[in-house]
Amino acid sequence: xxxxxxxxxxxxxxxxxxxxxxxxxxxxxxxxxxxxxxxxxxxxxxxxxxxxxxxxxxxxxxxxxxxxxxxxxxxxxxxxxxxxxxxxxxxxxxxxxxxxxxxxxxxxxxxxxxxxxxxxxxxxxxxxxxxxxxxxxxxxxxxxxxxxxxxxxxxxxxxxxxxxx
Numbered sequence: 001x002x003x004x005x006x007x008x009x010x011x012x013x014x015x016x017x018x019x020x021x022x023x024x025x026x027x028x029x030x031x032x033x034x035x036x037x038x039x040x041x042x043x044x045x046x047x048x049x050x051x052x053x054x055x056x057x058x059x060x061x062x063x064x065x066x067x068x069x070x071x072x073x074x075x076x077x078x079x080x081x082x083x084x085x086x087x088x089x090x091x092x093x094x095x096x097x098x099x100x101x102x103x104x105x106x107x108x109x110x111x112x113x114x115x116x117x118x119x120x121x122x123x124x125x126x127x128x129x130x131x132x133x134x135x136x137x138x139x140x141x142x143x144x145x146x147x148x149x150x151x152x153x154x155x156x157x158x159x160x161x162x163x164x165x
Contacts, residue, residue: 034098034143036068040162044105047083048150056110064100064145065136065162072137074165075146082128083153090151092122092132098143105160112147119147126158135165 044061052058067073082088095118101111112119126132126148136144150156 034064034066036071036141037065037073037162039164040065040160042105043080043157043159045081045155045157046106046150047155048152050152054109056108056113058109059150060102060107060109060112060147061105061150061158061160062099062102062107062112062145062147063105063160063162064098064143066098066141066143067136067138069138069140072135072165073162074133074135076161077126077132077146077148078159079126079128079131079156080159081155081157083151083156086128088151088153088156089125089127090148090156092124092126093119093147094122095119095145095147096142097145099145109149 040063046059046061048059050058063075063077065073065075077092079088079090095112095115097115097118099112099115101107122132122134124132124134134146136142
């Protein structure tokens with residue numbers, strides 16, 4: 001009986017150790033520095049019924065990237081299709097960190113609630129005839145994620161490029 005209890009206790013200890021190691025390895029991987037992004041050229045499409053960022057089901061676009069030390073990267077977002085035509089718009093938000101927990105550069109606004117306090121408004125918008133363009137650089141490697149919601153009222157399409165300048 002003692003051998004059986006000893007075997008069960010040993011098995012439980014081993015299982016707990018494996019779980020703890022797995023958790024710590026996941027934490028370590030998620031905190032590992034991202035490699036610099038070389039370039040990016042994507043088109044993202046979608047639609048929404050609401051423009052309010054705080055509604056947790058609003059579909060969003062996110063663009064994560066990392067800029068190497070002493071590198072300069074230019075991010076450009078063009079609206080190729082916008083609900084409301086030239087009067088349609090969407091705000092641009094910036095997170096100073098790497099976030100990539102969606103699929104194909106899209107997510108729901110509720111997915112970013114954990115980092116919401118660190119997402120800043122850029123005071124910039126993307127419109128059909130007005131692109132968003134920003135240059136990112138620094139003396140140390142830095143990661144960023146740009147967010148914006150799909151504007152309401154129909155299908156929207158955005159062409160996003162990131163290139164070294």
